[in-house]
Amino acid sequence: MxxxxxxxxxxxxxxxxxxxxxxxxxxxxxxxxxxxxxxxxxxxxxGSARIFRYAYPDPLYADLVRRARTDWAELEEASGVPLFTAHGAVDHGSLRDTPRLAEVLTSLGVRSELLPPEEARRRWPHMVFGTPVLWQPDAGVVDAQxxxxxxxxxxxxxxxxxxxxxxxxxxxxxxxxxxxxxxxxxxxxxxxxxxxxxxxxxxxxxxxxxxxxxxxxxxxxxxxxxxFTVRKEQVFHFRWRDPAAAWPTFIHDESGTLVYGLPGGRDAGFAGQKVAVFDGGPVLSSAADPDRTIDPSNRARVTAYVQEFLPGLHPEPYAEAACLFTSTxxxxxxxxxxxxxxxxxxxxxxxxxxxxxxxxxxxxxxxxxxxxxxxxxxxxx
The missing domain is CATH 3.50.50.60 (FAD/NAD(P)-binding domain)
Structure with a gap:
C-alpha cells in the first residue's frame, strides 16, 4: 500500500x-x-436515469463535462457495463440564453447547433418550442445506480x-x-x-x-x-404516445421556472419521459428526514406543463418518485x-x-x- x-x-x-x-x-x-x-x-x-448535458454558461463546468465524458468511457471499459446512452439534449426558453451556451461549447470544441424554433418543432414535433433551441447531439443519459x-x-x-x-x-x-x-x-x-x-x-x-x-x-x-440545503425533488413519468419517437433530454427555462426531462430508463419500464421542476420541492433537514411523499400541487404543476409543452406525452403520470438534491x-x-x-x-x-x-x-x-x-x-x- x-x-x-x-x-x-x-x-x-x-x-x-x-x-x-x-x-x-x-x-x-x-x-x-x-x-x-x-x-x-x-x-x-x-435510479437509472440522469441527464448528461454539455450546456453550461460557465466555461469551467462545460469543460469539466467534456473531461467527464472521457472518464465515463473509461468506467464503461473497466466495468464492462454500458452506462451512457446517447439521446442528445435540447435547451430552450427565454431565460436559457442559448446563444451564450452555444458560444461556450464552440470555444471548447463541443458539437452543438443553434436552431430556430420552427426547425426544432420540425425535428421534434412532440415538443413545443417558442425560442431558439440549442441542440447537443453528443449528450444523453447516464445510469446512476x-x-x-x-x-x-x-x-x-x-x-x-x-x-x-x-x-x-x-x-x-x-x-x-x-x-x-x-x-x-x-x-x-x-x-x-x-x-x-x-x-x-x-x-x-x-x-x-x-x-x-x-x-x-x-x-x-x-x-x-x-x-448546504437538502431539498426533496419530485419526478414524474409520462408515457410516450409514440414509443418510436426520438426523445432528447431537455431543459426549459421560462419565467423563472426551470423544467427538465429525459427518457426514464428502467426506473419506469422504458416507457416514457421523466419530467420535474428543478428545486421544486420542500426543504428537508437532511437525508434522515423520512418524508418521501409526493406533493399533489407539484404533481399538478408538472402535469400542466406536460399538457402545454409536451404534446407527445400522455398527460397523466404513470409513475412518480422523490429523491434528494443537496445544494450550495x-x-x-x-x-x-x-x-x-x-x-x-x-x-x-x-x-x-x-x-x-x-x-x-x-x-x-x-x-x-x-x-x-x-x-x-x-x-x-
Whole structure:
C-alpha cells in the first residue's frame, strides 16, 4: 500500500464510490462505508436515469463535462457495463440564453447547433418550442445506480474494503490520524468497533448536514463553508404516445421556472419521459428526514406543463418518485480539506454527470497530485 495511508470514505453514492475506486487504483488502502447499499434509495444516487448535458454558461463546468465524458468511457471499459446512452439534449426558453451556451461549447470544441424554433418543432414535433433551441447531439443519459455499483465493485477489485449496512458514528482526531466509530446502520456503534485512518473523505450527500456538526473541523474551515440545503425533488413519468419517437433530454427555462426531462430508463419500464421542476420541492433537514411523499400541487404543476409543452406525452403520470438534491447557493461543488479530513460535497442537483471525474479530482486532491479548482476549495483556495 502506498505510503502506509489508510483512507476511510464515508458513503457509497456516485461520488463516494468514484473516490474509493480512484484511490484504490493508486494503491491506497481504502475502507468504503455505506449505511445501506451503493446508490441507496436513502440518498441521491439511486435510479437509472440522469441527464448528461454539455450546456453550461460557465466555461469551467462545460469543460469539466467534456473531461467527464472521457472518464465515463473509461468506467464503461473497466466495468464492462454500458452506462451512457446517447439521446442528445435540447435547451430552450427565454431565460436559457442559448446563444451564450452555444458560444461556450464552440470555444471548447463541443458539437452543438443553434436552431430556430420552427426547425426544432420540425425535428421534434412532440415538443413545443417558442425560442431558439440549442441542440447537443453528443449528450444523453447516464445510469446512476449501475455506475455507483460498478465503481464500488471496481474499488473492491482494486483492494478496497467495502462495508455495506455500516454507518459512521463519531470521527475523532488521534495522534496518527483519525478514529472512526462504525456500527450497523440505525444502531449505536458498538464499543471498540473503530477504524483507524490517516485520512477521511466525507461524501455523504444529503446526510452531510446531519454529520457535519460532529466532524472534527477547525472553526475557520466551518466558517468558510457555504450552507448546504437538502431539498426533496419530485419526478414524474409520462408515457410516450409514440414509443418510436426520438426523445432528447431537455431543459426549459421560462419565467423563472426551470423544467427538465429525459427518457426514464428502467426506473419506469422504458416507457416514457421523466419530467420535474428543478428545486421544486420542500426543504428537508437532511437525508434522515423520512418524508418521501409526493406533493399533489407539484404533481399538478408538472402535469400542466406536460399538457402545454409536451404534446407527445400522455398527460397523466404513470409513475412518480422523490429523491434528494443537496445544494450550495452558487451550485458549486466543495472538495476541500482540513488536516486530512476532506469534504466532498458534489451536489447542487447536477453532480451525477461528473461522477467518475469527481472521484478522480477528489483522489488527486487527497494525494496532492493535482490541484482542485479554487472555486471548489472555500477554505484552502
Amino acid at each position: 502506498m505510503g502506509g495511508r489508510h483512507v476511510v470514505v464515508i458513503e457509497a453514492g456516485l461520488t463516494g464510490s468514484a473516490t474509493a475506486w480512484r484511490l484504490a487504483r493508486h494503491g491506497i488502502r481504502v475502507t468504503l462505508l455505506e449505511r445501506d447499499a451503493p446508490a441507496s434509495v436513502l440518498g441521491s444516487s439511486h 449501475t455506475a455507483a455499483e460498478a465503481m464500488t465493485r471496481l474499488a473492491a477489485e482494486s483492494g478496497a474494503e467495502v462495508r455495506t449496512g455500516t454507518e459512521a458514528g463519531a470521527v475523532r482526531r488521534t495522534r496518527s490520524g483519525f478514529a472512526v466509530d462504525v456500527g450497523p446502520s440505525g444502531a449505536a456503534p458498538s464499543v471498540g468497533d473503530t477504524l483507524h485512518a490517516t485520512d477521511v473523505v466525507v461524501a455523504a450527500g444529503g446526510w452531510l448536514p446531519r454529520l457535519l456538526p460532529a466532524l472534527p473541523l477547525p472553526a475557520a474551515f466551518r466558517a468558510s463553508l457555504p450552507p 447557493p452558487t451550485e458549486d461543488f466543495v472538495i476541500d480539506t482540513a488536516d486530512h479530513l476532506t469534504l466532498l460535497a458534489a451536489c447542487s442537483g447536477h453532480a451525477a454527470k461528473f461522477a467518475p471525474l469527481l472521484g478522480r479530482l477528489t483522489a488527486d486532491h487527497v494525494l496532492g497530485i493535482d490541484p482542485t479548482p479554487p472555486r471548489f476549495r472555500p477554505f484552502t483556495a
